[in-house]
Amino acid sequence: MAGLQLTEWSTLGAIAVHTGGLLLDNRWLRMLGGGAHGLPALAEQNSLESSRSHLVVAFDVLGGQFAIDGGGLGIAAGEVCYWGPDTLAWSGIGVGYSAFLRWALGGGLAEFYGSLRWEGWQEENRVLRMDQGWSLYPPPFAEQGKDANAVSRASVPFGELLGFYADVARQL
Numbered sequence: 001m002a003g004l005q006l007t008e009w010s011t012l013g014a015i016a017v018h019t020g021g022l023l024l025d026n027r028w029l030r031m032l033g034g035g036a037h038g039l040p041a042l043a044e045q046n047s048l049e050s051s052r053s054h055l056v057v058a059f060d061v062l063g064g065q066f067a068i069d070g071g072g073l074g075i076a077a078g079e080v081c082y083w084g085p086d087t088l089a090w091s092g093i094g095v096g097y098s099a100f101l102r103w104a105l106g107g108g109l110a111e112f113y114g115s116l117r118w119e120g121w122q123e124e125n126r127v128l129r130m131d132q133g134w135s136l137y138p139p140p141f142a143e144q145g146k147d148a149n150a151v152s153r154a155s156v157p158f159g160e161l162l163g164f165y166a167d168v169a170r171q172l
Contacts, residue, residue, distance in 0.1 A: 017034065026122040027128065030061075053072020058104075066093075085116075086140035134153050137151055
């Protein structure tokens with residue numbers, strides 16, 4: 001964890017050293033740890049980043065990302081931020097990593113993701129592998145994609161999903 005300048009005494013460091021990762025809220029949120037079964041390790045995911053402007057700490061099944069702002073996201077250094085497939089932009093959630101983890105474990109995700117979830121998502125998530133996510137069509141950023149119950153869904157490789165949203169965000 002030295003490459004990420006983390007100690008295992010911190011909450012993030014302990015998760016990275018002592019777990020493969022955490023699957024929360026019926027596998028909707030994937031908190032990065034040491035890596036396991038298609039879930040990348042925190043160090044591996046962030047060594048792929050070309051800058052240290054942020055540290056990606058979690059993904060959701062739709063391709064959304066949570067990251068700690070290292071000063072480059074323009075929110076606030078140390079704050080956990082969310083990049084959503086519905087907004088294609090970073091926004092702060094107002095807390096640091098430990099508080100973010102408590103919030104996610106304490107049920108905060110249900111309200112946060114309300115409009116992005118569809119009836120029966122819990123059952124559908126059980127079939128997803130950790131290297132897969134849900135591609136929604138129309139996508140959540142499109143006006144026609146705002147109703148998650150009215151879109152079509154397909155499981156796709158997670159890297160492909162992230163690439164799609166990165167390409168769309170660059171074009172817009």
